[in-house]
Amino acid sequence: MGGRGVRIGVTLFPGSNCDRDALYAVERMGAEPVELWHADADLKGSDAVIVPGGFSYGDYLRPGAIARFANVMAPLEEFARSGGPVLGVCNGFQVLAEAHLLPGALLRNTGMRFVCKRVRVRVETTRTPWTSGCETGEELVLPVAHNEGNYFADPATFEQLEGEDRVVLRYLENPNGSANDIAGVCNEGRNVVGIMPHPERVSDPALGSEEGLRILRSVLAGAKV
């Protein structure tokens, strides 16, 4: 899997706090990490972009609600609509949903508490740039850490997502009450993926698991170099 020279951008919003972990994981992937500052409308030639977790702008209004208006979002939306691979993780998923790059919304966990634990998930489709290196039905153990991860959409959207093979990850133990146990979805073009679990936190054997690289490294195979 050749990753050298592949530039993977990581957006930095004020309040992002998994940005450094994502940049580190990109290095573990064997690709080149690129910092994308929120105030600069420039993707700096990224071949793929990760929108990392955290509490962008404090999440005081609604997770992701302010971040979608940051300068960096215009070129990111352009990139996404033209088929560039984009992965939103946790708060990144919330940002992409707020920006309407992904359908649905992330509601408060039904337990009404922040939940940080490792959960088992199943890869439901390999037809995205972020799961193409996995097997369909493959089980992964990934960390979650969020207060609003309870995926919700209208019935028509659920029908579409399920019918079009656009549920990317499904919880085998649902930590937040997500409808249909959905842990991740993709857009119609399949290039934009949002997931609540944090693959960047399990991308190093020193931390006991590299299962996150199964997801992250998928993008290297299909990236435009």
Place this chain on the structure above:
Amino acid sequence: MSLQETYTSLGLSDFEYDRILELLGRAPNHLELSLFSVMWSEHCGYKNSRPLLKRFPNSGARVVQGPGENAGVVEVGEGWALAFKVESHNHPSAVEPYEGAATGVGGIVRDILAMGARPVALLDSLRFGPLGEEKNAYLFREVVRGIGGYGNAVGVPTVGGEVEFAPAYSSNPLVNAMCVGLIRTDDLVRSRATGVGNLVVLLGSKTGRDGIHGATFASDELTDESESKRSNVQVGDPFAEKMLIECCLRLHEEDLLVSLQDLGAAGITSSASEMAAKGGVGIEIDAQKVPLRESGLEPYEVVISESQERMLAVVEPDQAERVLKLAERYGLVGAVIGQVTDHGELRVKDGGEIVGSVPVEHLADAPICDREVLRPSYLDAVQRLDLAEIPRPDDYNEVLLEILSHPNLCSRRSIFEQYDHEVGADTVVAPGADAAVMRIKSTNLGFAVTTDGRGRHCYLDPRGGGGATVAEAYRNLSCVGAEPVAITNCLNFGSPEKPEGYYQLSECIEGMAAACEALGTPVVSGNVSLYNETESGAVYPTPVVGMVGVLKDVGHYATPAYKREGDMVVVIGSGSRASLAGSDYLEVVHGRVAGRPPTPDLAAEKKVADLVREVIRSGLVDTAHDVSSGGVAVALAEMALTGGIGFEYSETELEMIGAEHALQTLFGERGASFLVAVPQERWDDLQNALSNVPYDEVGRTGGDRFRIGSLVGVSLQDLREAYERDLFGLPGGAEVTH
């Protein structure tokens, strides 16, 4: 208000006011009086505890910075160092638990940041009254939410801590937060202001009226009136703090700082006078230049406001523009509010007019209070215990399940799952083990950290409990495989003005100091929280110890969880004989807090713990746990539960103990004792390694039941149902207001 009423309401005694008159040679104005009030409070001035704190050893081979700075610093190796400190936020949390706990986390993070270190780990030691009382359950729930609400957003993992419940903490919770930061030894920042003409820059949030006289508030007993002081509690903004962290680290990276200090208790006053006193200079602050959140603040309010998420920096004049520009980049308010001078005074101006000026050496020199010491009369009564009158249990299964489900001993999962303990991608051993283990990226090095407190033990025997607290932390680090290096402590006690309370304080310190010396773990930072008492009495004397240790190879660590079927389980170190005196068994099963727990045998503690660490380091052992609260039975059950593998106690071992001693052996408590599990093929190697200490094989892992001869036979499932309790009631049951 008469003059006396004024200074009394500010927390100053007649003696202290006379001392101020003597030092200044004139009467202070209201602003100056306020400066003395906050700087001479126990919280800032340690006027009660300072003579006792001298007893602690402060030096060691790895100590880079001892007490006196914002945090202590120890060397890890390969140029890396750890800055760490624990601090209390008890009083604010009693009045407004969510914000009190949240700002406690924020404050300790800034202490670490002030050293130039990146905060990388948080821990919290908490105490509440029994959860059966609604007020206590409310305080507990909101404090945990506050810690999570702040810590999760600020992006520093909460990797450990501890909590206990006892009537002595009803309405007077203890909330101690510890932070550890990582820094290159060469890059340490100090808080000493230097260079006459250098500029003083305030960074972070705007200043409001919050927390005026918070430090004075924290140095008084809690009464019904405390409720009316609610506005004294500050409100936290973790988003601003996150930006402050990134901004200060960037300023430091670009070498733009002469010195740096966080703003905590007593705000600009405290920070500026400490910076000036350390540098032997003066500082002038213009209150009009401080960016305000609201209008109408008096100059004295501006300089003692405890608005959160602010730092004070001293910078060279030609760097100021770059500093302010970077603050703007991070969305922070930055303003030049004063300068370093040679007059040795903290001078507050309101525009051109001087509104107060006091020599900083006087502010930094709170008069010591001579306190009376008297051995409390309760000690004789509570230490008296005739174990013969304690009935034997009819059903050991019930006893084990009752103890494992007690809030003091059950799983902490329902707490730590509310904390992000993995952000930063450095957490090697997550909460649920004896200590957290963190790696240091781009090296093989790691560090371990734990916080421990033994309030009941200190209540029953202050000196023995003080020593046992340090020993407990030493064991916890050793059994993950770390070499303990140094401690920070937070001394939570009742009023020092009561001779019995002062006795507890001085005895606990004596016990702790002796243990620190014997174990080679000096005290490098700390905090004192006195006046933890309500109308119904004082809290248990509760010194909390935060200890850090080093792993040379972070790949070689141990956890309590059983890892394989058929492992031999071995108890190492007899230490002092296990005793039911002062044990959890007595409290949980018989409702008695009585007896004098075994006095810590510090030499044995060190010998046994050092040996256990060696067998982990060498790769021989990957499963270890210390014997602590609840005794051997509880430790064995915890290992089975976390590993998901059953256990069977050895029949021959049980016969040797005999029915008569079974209760004491299984549920008695003692120090200097560990459990490890190894596969059969490593048994010979382990025996060779243990040649100098007592040990016994007590059983084998395997199956899905937990069995101790004919006494205990429970399925792991039943054990788990008792142990994995949700301490917050049913999911969704807790109402949410934030």
